[in-house]
Amino acid sequence: MAERSVLLSVQDLKKTYVSATGPVEAIGSITFDVRPGELVCIVGPSGCGKTTLLKCLSGLLAPTAGSVTLDGAPVTEPPRTMAVVFQEYGRSLYPWLTVRDNVALPLRARGVPRAERTTAVERALEEVGLSQVLHKYPWQLSGGMQQRVAIARAVAYQPEILVMDEPFAAVDAQTRADLEDLVRRVWQDLGVTVLFVTHDIDESVYLGERVLVLSSSPTFVQEDLAIDLPAQRDQLSTRALPRFTELRTHVYEQIQRAKRAETAPTP
Amino acid sequence: MAERSVLLSVQDLKKTYVSATGPVEAIGSITFDVRPGELVCIVGPSGCGKTTLLKCLSGLLAPTAGSVTLDGAPVTEPPRTMAVVFQEYGRSLYPWLTVRDNVALPLRARGVPRAERTTAVERALEEVGLSQVLHKYPWQLSGGMQQRVAIARAVAYQPEILVMDEPFAAVDAQTRADLEDLVRRVWQDLGVTVLFVTHDIDESVYLGERVLVLSSSPTFVQEDLAIDLPAQRDQLSTRALPRFTELRTHVYEQIQRAKRAETAPTP
Amino acid sequence: MSGATIRRAAASFAFAVGLPVLIVLGWALATRDTVNLYLPSPARVAQAFVDTWLDPETITGDVLPSLARFGIGVLASIAIGIVAGTVIGSTPWLRALLEPMLEFFRAIPPVVLVPVLMLVLGIGDSMKLAVIISGSVWPVLLNTVEGVRAMDPVLADTSRSYRIRGPLAYRYFILPAASPQIMAGVRLSLAIGLILMVISEMFSSSSGLGFQIVYFQRQYMIAEMWSGTLLLGLVGVVVAAIFTVVERRVLHWYHGSREVARG
């Protein structure tokens, strides 16, 4: 793997929403690079523009200024090698399709043959612990189950870049731990590049090889922290490492700083 | 406060969803009582029926069997003294109303005079850190901000019972800590009874006076744990108490047991 | 179980006929001692109905051909409306280009266009079909356009990011997403199609259900005319029943999510 080369490059990205009540500067200016095969966690205060950033990265929203390049080419539409898990999992599943069809649809769109598709779908659903609900509709599932379906869909798609927006918000602690390990496994086994937004600091440190801390709006990258924990991680032992505690405290303090900046009076 | 009397009583509650693909037994049988002024946290594996339970409690869903009584009277429709924060915050805000109007609407419906309403709404929004977005529409906010609007709406309503379904799922760690303290403060200052569903074990122990651990489906109450931590809690010192760690480990083990029961083969 | 089923069937039957029975009773009372030829009694209309419409020759010569034209016309309208509606609804520039024209045509009474249509299409079935289609496409078309426009933004983003496009997107995303609104449009189109079936038979015709109604009206056979109207209404009820079955299937997910949620 060409460790040095750049896969995704964000340069001076700026996004201002135009609305009747006046423009809202969601992202001030963000610059960072992601190398192929990296696992980057993004943390930042609520409303700082994480979702907005992901939407710009994935070609769903045109930035106001700056550029996003993937493999050297500017991103203008959703790239074919990227899968996104949306924060609003409930609304990103098709209510008229069963769980299985929801997961299978992107594969169909990519022209994956039927047999292969079935295997991929079933394996992905098994990974998230949902092999029992194949034939149910999303609205027959609990919130956490829906979220896992959305994750399974992204995993089954076998993307080169996996973008996830607070994907574990609605699942219980145990499932969450399992899913975290799933993400690390997928990342290691398939060599995908992962961008992972979370508001759980421990999670960002446990998962990431690198943590980007965003400031509050108008957003910039407050800190770009390399996580020098061993590659083989384990829910119990890794979280018990003194270095883990150091890192999480560091991130925590950064976010505190970001928040304080927010609460400081702004013109 | 009459510590001994019962405010809310759930007796042998059972809920089976009837759907085209066959019946789904969401809740097997749940029995518990809540005394006035208690703060009860409910935890359980994803999909175990927490949301279903809250819906039955709040009179939104008719139980298949068993009963829910509030102040001695059976609950058949939403009681006027109860406020609910829904797990699907995005869909529980009205997109055609501004943030302020969303929060104000229940007060208006209750006939609160205009001036009083304005004060209550503004204070509640300030409490959740959203005084800046009064005139925005929900869809102009980030996920976490929307969730906080939903919380503000419930707080401004000044209910006697506050029911919250994973209310902090989408907010960042710092905001979450602030909101946790807000809930404790509201609970202590106004003497409301709180039912709080979460999947964060630490949160349940930090917040609750009592934690109900639910088993996986078909659900029963696996454990009813009193939290004997001091009433005055603090994010740093309380979480550092050895008793806190004991309690959270206990709950964690209980949930593990619940999960194991789930993965065991079922007929 | 079966007892409950029977009870439920009885209840829905009672609901289906309850109000109509009341209306007929009221009608009978109101016409009991008037002799106004234009408001015949229900008994008189029923008699006319039996005499006029249960005649096999009328059924094969007038009723069935009309219904066939109605069926073809409405199906064509639905097809055109959905196809054009999805394309227009999902292509903003096309919508901007065509909207004024569509609004223009919608406002023009078919009656006025008939002479020209007749010149181009002759005076056979194709002209009548054109009249039916010219009126009943609009509800489907408009509702499809609106349904496609109103798509849930998160769902739209999901589809875009997974690059679900082309026929697959129409089949699995755009059409299902718009389907509740499309079905509302179809339901309106059915009734308009029936009305236009009558109107189309007012021109250059010599047979058909609609022709007969207008003919009876001109012949002052008022009870017969009302009996034809009654038949139209009955056709409407049957068509609506068929539609309900189809809608239940197409929108099962939509109704499912609602019903279960209500316990």
Add this chain to the structure above:
Amino acid sequence: SSDAETEPDAPDTPDTTETDAADQADADPVAITIGALSISETAPLWAAVDAGVFAEHGLDVTVQPIQGGAQAMPALVNGDVDFSVGQPFGALRASLQGLDVKIIANYASSYAEGDDINAVVAPAGSDIASPADLAGKRVAVNSLGAAGDLTISAAVEADGGDPSTIEFVEVAFPDAKAQLEAGNIDAAWVPEPFVSMIVGAGGSVVVYPYQAVLPGLPTLVIQATGSTVADDPELVAKVREAFAAAFAWAAENDDAVRQALVDNLNLPAEAAAGLPLPTFTTDLDRDLIQGLADLAVEHGYFDSAPDLAQVIAE
């Protein structure tokens, strides 16, 4: 009385019934509404009302445009119009269906000889030359089951053709010319001015069906409800008289009649000037009406013969 106009104002002349009536009329004109189709035949009525002929008879007339016989009947029944001008066939049919309607006078009649005011016409190049040639052809009339197809059938039969093979279709008069040219129909029954227009464009008259079957057949009659006839015979008589006066006046004032065509029908002045009009008279020929009724029974248009004593009030 048609000379009322020329009489000088003579309030002090001794009582005569005539001036008395005129006085009463001046003091208290009776308001009536007459329903009439918006066709050229209505021109004398419009013109005479404008010229005050009806006012002299103590009638304050409003002419209510009517779009078809079917609309006239409910309007008569509910009193929205007091009198209406319509086809005799419609009155017979309505009466047969039990509607309380009566013919009180003739209005317009076709010509017993010469060029009639309605005709079956064929387009240029058609091989239809005689009524019998219409057999097996597609023939347009404005409304089925009325005097048009009835008299055509009778004319074809009289000419040795089989009327049952004719396919009658409904085409509105104004559309007939275009449909003939488009080849959608083989022949069409139309009134003036369409006869002249089609003939002018190279078409030919196949037959004048009224003339061929019942020469001089009334095309329009004046109708009222039976209760009007029974309750207010003076009014009916007065209306009849006024119409007679109006027709007499119209015969003298052709220019005014032609102007009414221009004003009310938007006809170009030249077209209005040359437009053939029927004979206007209030004298009803009972025999022709009887003939029409018999023909309708014979061809199965009526189940039974209407009782003319019931239908005609004279």
Add this chain to the structure above:
Amino acid sequence: MTAVPAAATAGTAVPAPGRPAGRPPRTRSRRRRKALLGFLGVLGFGATWELFARSGVVKQEYLPTFTTTVGRLVTELGTTKLWSVVGDTVLTWAIGLALSVSAALVLGTVIGLVPFLRRATHTTVEFLRPIPSVAIIPLAVLLAGLSREAALIVVVYAPFWQVLIQVMYGIADVDTVAQDTARSFGLGRWHRLRHLVLPTALPYVITGFRLAASIALVLTITAELVIGNPGIGLQINLYRSAPDAPGLYALVLVTGLLGLLVNLGTRAIERRVLHWHPSVRREGPQ
């Protein structure tokens, strides 16, 4: 429980592209672009008409060219007759539409909200809907005479059902979570209606209104044709029997233009009252 039918209106929460701004220049230029495209569409239609009329498929005697018709329309616009005829039609139409829409709104809301009524009226509604207005003309004339009132009965009848059905569908579309929210906060009937049900049904109602507006116009003119009360329809009849094809098609143009105007108006209303709705929001800058 979670499915938001995409056509539904309720759940909305995404940082979607901002909604169209009142003033910003980008929006204005977009609107200008839209108008330009619409105008191009009209030109295209005119050109097609012109070519078709000149092609000889239909003689110009029966279908005049677009340019002739427009020329005639321009001359007619200078006459008071055209304006009075249009005024008559517009008056009948406006009254009819107002009656029809308000009755349908009220009844549709009541029936849509009360399950008992919904079930009890189902067959009757389905029975009455397909009855053509032309069939009730004799009844209308009998009840109201050959007047504007008779035309109104005809004009009110058909659009009523359109709006009624749309309202009922709209009311059934209330998001379940939003509904639960309202119930749990003890919102009374009136507040639920005002703040939840009506906003949800509004997009449906507006579509219904657009359908109803043109159907009402169609019926106003048809009624004038058949009953003969003054207005565009009667005038069309006169031109038709004159025969005066350019005059007739000039009136057809006027009719279409009326429809167009209504649509412009409805769109403007829609932009105001549905600014929160995804279909309107999406058109914002992206």
